[in-house]
């Protein structure tokens with residue numbers, strides 16, 4: 001069974017709302033979802049999942065500290081054990097969105113395999129972008 005880890009950080013709720021939509025999409029594709037904020041997620045979560053969604057807000061053109069904290073803590077304990085594990089990223093921003101590059105760069109350091117283009121959301125996710133986030137979750141569920 002697909003087990004999708006959704007690890008994200010959110011200061012004021014926009015990214016959490018995006019993460020919830022990704023989770024709904026993964027569940028609708030019959031995956032088990034592990035839904036965690038970056039500060040509570042553990043390296044073992046990354047080892048245990050079949051695919052991972054990395055979500056953040058844009059913080060000065062870099063990922064937010066909560067996701068960075070998880071990725072820093074997870075790097076050595078998962079090194080060379082998550083090669084080619086499917087991942088996709090989502091980001092909320094205030095009009096910039098450059099932080100997506102930092103997530104993709106770190107995912108590359110983990111040697112994760114990007115299975116979909118990232119979903120970028122300006123502000124709170126609404127309308128079509130909710131559908132895009134759900135589709136991202138469904139792709140991760142199918143990427144086993």
Ligand SMILES: Cc1cc2nc3c(=O)[nH]c(=O)nc-3n(C[C@H](O)[C@H](O)[C@H](O)COP(=O)(O)O)c2cc1C
Pocket residue numbers: 009010011012013014015016056057058059060061062092093094095096097098122123124
């Ligand atoms: C400390 C801080 C720095 C930010 N820097 C940027 C930025 O460089 N570019 C941008 O587009 N938005 C920036 N924003 C806006 C947030 O990325 C945006 O409001 C986001 O949707 C917030 O997500 P959240 O509700 O999950 O916290 C920043 C917000 C904060 C709090």
